[in-house]
Amino acid sequence: KAGVTQTPRYLIKTRGQQVTLSCSPISGHRxxxxxxQTPGQGLxxxxxxxxxxxxxxxxxxxxxSGRQFSNSRSEMNxxxxxxxxxxxxxxxxxxxxxxxxxxxxxxxxxxxTVL
Amino acid sequence: xxxVTQLDSHVSVSEGTPVLLRCNYSSSYSPSLFWYxxxxxxxxxxxxxxxxxxxxVKGINGFEAEFKKSETSFHLTKPSAHMSDAAEYFCVxxxxxxxxxxxxxxTVKP
Numbered sequence: 262k263a264g265v266t267q268t269p270r271y272l273i274k275t276r277g278q279q280v281t282l283s284c285s286p287i288s289g290h291r292x293x294x295x296x297x298q299t300p301g302q303g304l305x306x307x308x309x310x311x312x313x314x315x316x317x318x319x320x321x322x323x324x325x326s327g328r329q330f331s332n333s334r335s336e337m338n339x340x341x342x343x344x345x346x347x348x349x350x351x352x353x354x355x356x357x358x359x360x361x362x363x364x365x366x367x368x369x370x371x372x373x374t375v376l
Numbered sequence: 377x378x379x380v381t382q383l384d385s386h387v388s389v390s391e392g393t394p395v396l397l398r399c400n401y402s403s404s405y406s407p408s409l410f411w412y413x414x415x416x417x418x419x420x421x422x423x424x425x426x427x428x429x430x431x432x433v434k435g436i437n438g439f440e441a442e443f444k445k446s447e448t449s450f451h452l453t454k455p456s457a458h459m460s461d462a463a464e465y466f467c468v469x470x471x472x473x474x475x476x477x478x479x480x481x482x483t484v485k486p
Binding site (some may be wrong): 265294296303304305306309317318319351353364365367368369370 | 388410412417418419420422423466472473474475476477478479
């Protein structure tokens with residue numbers, strides 16, 4: 262089985278722009294979660310989607326949003342980019358919803374640099 | 377509320393010696409606990425997972441962890457370090473969502 266894929270792998274944007282990141286989960290997995298990883302804050306949970314519905318959300322401003330499609334693929338969007346949004350964005354998929362009940366499998370991440 | 381503390385930000389061992397990476401957790405409910413490893417420029421890979429079955433959990437690549445409820449700990453061990461074990465290790469506690477520790481960077485000296 263193919264693993265979790267994320268596109269693009271690297272992105273450079275300028276302040277004020279918006280960006281969309283894509284994640285394709287492992288085939289058959291219905292839950293997709295997004296995380297932000299920075300040297301200062303470590304790994305932080307952004308949100309989880311299951312069956313096209315956001316089920317859980319971390320403590321991030323409304324500039325961060327996401328969605329999930331009927332084929333379980335997910336996108337996250339960051340509007341009005343700030344320098345502090347520079348990070349590695351990781352996507353993880355699991356079979357069913359709820360991180361507690363199921364193992365999450367991570368993609369390689371998208372490295373976003375905001376100039 | 378749930379949280380996790382990795383007690384060492386950096387651990388350095390010699391190849392062939394034991395590895396101990398320490399993790400304490402806090403949770404109001406019975407949590408699931410995980411250890412993940414991240415090699416440079418790679419995503420996270422699951423090493424092992426505890427979900428209230430056996431307290432000693434065996435993972436991949438010779439790693440294991442013991443769940444100790446009385447000590448609220450979930451330390452990761454390996455009897456003999458290999459150069460390829462050099463990476464960042466994350467302890468994770470999960471009730472409704474996953475809370476990651478700050479990470480422990482493992483260095484393995486030849």
